[in-house]
Amino acid sequence: DQQVKQNSPSLSVQEGRISILNCDYTNSMFDYFLWYKKYPAEGPTFLISISSIKDKNEDGRFTVFLNKSAKHLSLHIVPSQPGDSAVYFCAASDEGSQGNLIFGKGTKLSVKP
Amino acid sequence: DVKVTQSSRYLVKRTGEKVFLECVQDMDHENMFWYRQDPGLGLRLIYFSYDVKMKEKGDIPEGYSVSREKKERFSLILESASTNQTSMYLCASSSPGGVETQYFGPGTRLLVL
Numbered sequence: 305d306q307q308v309k310q311n312s313p314s315l316s317v318q319e320g321r322i323s324i325l326n327c328d329y330t331n332s333m334f335d336y337f338l339w340y341k342k343y344p345a346e347g348p349t350f351l352i353s354i355s356s357i358k359d360k361n362e363d364g365r366f367t368v369f370l371n372k373s374a375k376h377l378s379l380h381i382v383p384s385q386p387g388d389s390a391v392y393f394c395a396a397s398d399e400g401s402q403g404n405l406i407f408g409k410g411t412k413l414s415v416k417p
Numbered sequence: 418d419v420k421v422t423q424s425s426r427y428l429v430k431r432t433g434e435k436v437f438l439e440c441v442q443d444m445d446h447e448n449m450f451w452y453r454q455d456p457g458l459g460l461r462l463i464y465f466s467y468d469v470k471m472k473e474k475g476d477i478p479e480g481y482s483v484s485r486e487k488k489e490r491f492s493l494i495l496e497s498a499s500t501n502q503t504s505m506y507l508c509a510s511s512s513p514g515g516v517e518t519q520y521f522g523p524g525t526r527l528l529v530l
Contacts, residue, residue: 310459313457338518340521345426345523345524345526346523346524347421347507347508347509347521347522347523347524348460348507348521349521350518350519350520353518393459393460403448403467403511403513403519404450404462404465404475405519407459407460407461408459409457409458409459410459
């Protein structure tokens with residue numbers, strides 16, 4: 305039973321437009337959420353995170369929105385660039401999990417020039 | 418800057434061989450993790466460790482064991498490699514104290530023939 309779901313395996317966006325990657329979770333105990341970006345043949349790199357006490361966190365072109373009532377978070381990339389093409393993983397954790405993260409299956413983003 | 422290194426980027430082994438995957442981190446992190454990544458399945462946790470000599474099973478520990486003799490080093494062992502263990506193996510580390518961002522190594526792509 306997946307606790308963290310990324311229902312879109314892939315997303316294609318034109319350069320300069322907004323990319324929106326979605327993530328849903330089922331465990332109401334999750335209180336910390338992260339997004340990772342992964343290029344082929346490389347390890348995931350941390351992108352941005354959000355605590356459950358916030359509903360938005362912004363870092364440059366990347367913004368994460370959290371809707372606790374809907375158990376939904378999204379990553380917005382504006383403007384999208386070809387170098388953003390990668391697989392994006394959503395991850396979640398709760399304070400009792402001692403640092404363990406539960407990952408979604410990932411969404412492959414393709415940004416076309 | 419956190420650095421997590423893995424001993425090999427690519428590895429080819431034969432069925433039945435004993436395989437050692439090494440991971441070293443240089444940030445004095447207590448927590449270390451081993452994942453495997455397969456297409457469509459995301460990142461799945463194999464084993465993790467909160468301290469030297471300590472280990473905990475993750476979601477898919479069967480066919481694997483681990484060793485943590487030193488704080489900076491976490492080894493994944495495939496006792497008798499099988500073809501279904503062909504995968505990308507990712508090591509990560511984090512500092513303790515609740516939820517902390519995990520930092521990943523570059524990954525080892527293992528092919529078992």
